[in-house]
Amino acid sequence: MTTSNRILLGVNIDHVATLRQARGTRYPDPVKAALDAEEAGADGITVHLREDRRHIQERDVLLLKDVLQTRMNFEMGVTEEMMAFAERIRPAHICLVPETRQELTTEGGLDVAGQEARIKAAVERLSKIGSEVSLFIDADERQIEASRRVGAPAIELHTGRYADATTPTEVADELQRIIDGVNCGLNEGLIVNAGHGLHYHNVEAVAAIKGINELNIGHALVAHALFVGFKGAVAEMKALILAAAKH
Numbered sequence: 001m002t003t004s005n006r007i008l009l010g011v012n013i014d015h016v017a018t019l020r021q022a023r024g025t026r027y028p029d030p031v032k033a034a035l036d037a038e039e040a041g042a043d044g045i046t047v048h049l050r051e052d053r054r055h056i057q058e059r060d061v062l063l064l065k066d067v068l069q070t071r072m073n074f075e076m077g078v079t080e081e082m083m084a085f086a087e088r089i090r091p092a093h094i095c096l097v098p099e100t101r102q103e104l105t106t107e108g109g110l111d112v113a114g115q116e117a118r119i120k121a122a123v124e125r126l127s128k129i130g131s132e133v134s135l136f137i138d139a140d141e142r143q144i145e146a147s148r149r150v151g152a153p154a155i156e157l158h159t160g161r162y163a164d165a166t167t168p169t170e171v172a173d174e175l176q177r178i179i180d181g182v183n184c185g186l187n188e189g190l191i192v193n194a195g196h197g198l199h200y201h202n203v204e205a206v207a208a209i210k211g212i213n214e215l216n217i218g219h220a221l222v223a224h225a226l227f228v229g230f231k232g233a234v235a236e237m238k239a240l241i242l243a244a245a246k247h
């Protein structure tokens with residue numbers, strides 16, 4: 001069980017690629033962003049190769065595989081195409097996420113409880129290539145228990161509802177849901193990560209939750225990088241979460 005105050009920052013570079021894809025140019029290169037992020041203190045690099053290839057492309061993942069000094073967290077939908085690609089690149093970490101083509105972003109967590117046999121088979125297959133498999137789920141006891149049953153060593157709690165909450169009561173309720181989820185995950189013996197929609201003004205409360213292993217953050221970092229550069233944006237976020245985790 002993880003109980004230390006050490007917290008890791010996984011930098012998601014998807015939206016560097018979003019900007020590139022908007023014009024079909026060669027720039028900005030997410031691979032350069034990944035290397036800058038590592039220099040600025042990122043503990044890992046997260047990429048989501050979506051079925052519709054709206055941002056990250058195979059080329060990015062293949063290059064990152066060769067150049068990363070830290071580790072890749074490869075987010076993927078549970079499809080045969082992605083399973084075969086993951087087997088080819090063997091990332092250190094794989095996070096299984098739900099995916100629909102029409103969504104603006106990942107809207108909810110993976111329904112592990114509703115498809116245990118299918119997720120169990122995927123976890124078993126991906127564990128064989130040496131990847132640590134995590135499941136991107138809502139902070140819901142049913143989903144957390146099912147994640148343990150299917151043999152995933154890790155979960156990533158979807159913090160989108162917390163990030164979208166508008167009133168103080170809603171924010172407090174959503175934060176409590178995440179705290180309860182972290183505790184439930186730790187009690188189940190899982191590594192507990194969290195992410196989605198976290199930014200400079202909402203991250204501290206989540207980073208302060210004892211036992212969280214890693215926060216995956218992307219959109220807010222890429223946005224802030226426009227004004228302070230990618231290294232500056234990552235360094236600021238890293239300092240913020242480390243300070244919050246110490247309290």
Ligand SMILES: CC(=O)[C@@H](O)[C@H](O)COP(=O)(O)O
Nearest residue numbers: 014048075097105106196218
């Ligand atoms: C699963 C997840 O939360 C990330 O992939 C992140 O949201 C960035 O990708 P999208 O914005 O394409 O969902």
Ligand SMILES: NCC(=O)COP(=O)(O)O
Nearest residue numbers: 012195196197216218219
């Ligand atoms: N899994 C969450 C992630 O990688 C980053 O999400 P976001 O910060 O881009 O919303």
